[in-house]
Amino acid sequence: MYAQLLMDLFKFLTPFLRNAELTKPAQLLYKGTLRVLLVLLHDFPEFLCDYHYAFCDVIPPNCIQMRNLVLSAFPRNMRLPDPFTPNLKVDMLSDIAHPPRIMTDFASMIQPVSFQKVGCLSLVLPLKTEYCVDT
Structure with a gap:
């Protein structure tokens, strides 16, 4: 519910943020949104982690700070590694084996529904065309 409200806020802000010049009310709403995100980042980082895909999908591309x-x-x-460690091997870290938790329903994001059916069939059925040549 809260994630949907935030996504609606991002969608509402999108037309205002396309312009380089923001009106005073749009500026205040943008700054307020950044402050809400800062509070969430500080107090509820797991919430932002869980819904990062959905949020980044609706945040306008020019809002780099928000993203x-x-x-x-x-x-x-989770403890982040020190990036200044000499000879740091990221693939050797134990936390890299854990996939991120994503609460977004990806299947509903693939549009239209007919594409979902074709996509699933192409994963199951082998590709048979005259253009495929075995060498």
């Missing part, structure tokens, strides 16, 4: 706030969230129980 960075969402993408900088990480769970409280």
Whole structure:
């Protein structure tokens, strides 16, 4: 419910943020949205982690700061490695084996429904065309 409200806020802001010049009310709403994201990042980072895909999908592409706030969230129980460690091997970290938790329903995002059926069939059935040549 809260995620949907935030996504609606991002969608509402989109037409205002397309212009380089923001009106005073749009500026205040944008700054307020950034503050809400900062509070969520500080107090509920797991919420931003869980819904990062849906949020980044509706945040306008020119809102880099807003997108960075969402993408900088990480769970409280995770400890980030020091990026200045010499010879740091990211693939050797134990936390990289855990996939991120994503609460967004990806199947409903694939549009239209007929595409979902064709996509599922192409994963199951082998491709048979005259253009495929075995060498």
